[in-house]
Amino acid sequence: MGTTANFQVLRHAVIDASVADRWKTALLEWEVISVEEHPTSEGECVCGQTNLLWMYTIANDANGRTLFPIGSTCVNHFGRTDLNRQITVFRKLLLVRDAAKSGSPITMDTNFFSRAALSFLYEEGVFTPDAYNFGDGWNDYDFLLKMFGVRDKDAITSKQRWKIRKLIDLKITPFVLTDSRLG
Ligand SMILES: [Zn+2]
Structure with missing residues (x-):
């Protein structure tokens, strides 16, 4: 057909x-x-x-x-931008989930994320308030958005790398492994 x-x-x-x-x-x-x-x-x-x-x-x-x-x-x-954006977000998060399942590294770049995907995670409450984000998940979101936007990833400090790793392991990974919208 x-x-x-x-x-x-x-x-x-x-x-x-x-x-x-x-x-x-x-x-x-x-x-x-x-x-x-x-x-x-x-x-x-x-x-x-x-x-x-x-x-x-x-x-x-x-x-x-x-x-x-x-x-x-x-x-x-x-022909709707919002629907196309949502399928891209879901596809990125499935890639994150597959990597989490197989234990492969998840990087804060376009291989696994997009600005829309980070925004979706924030809106879903993935960045829970804690002492590291001063009780406001927006600070995690803002941080990851900045790290995502860094062109030269070598410029990211080891402290920032550690924080990215923690946010992926402790907040994003549990979400993508359990959210029912991801199959
Ligand atoms: Zn079809």
């Missing part, structure tokens, strides 16, 4: 599950709420596209209905 045919199938599935009865308005009712990784990359999108590794669930804000699995190509078809 070609891309156009897939899009027609997606469009019908979305409109059928929406309150609005036209694609242009129906597409505004949806959010990306979770992702699952297919163990052998054989997921099949509701549009018929096969061999999905990342299978997203989208939920309708207006009537509570969900559609699963949805591939990233179909999320792109919605």
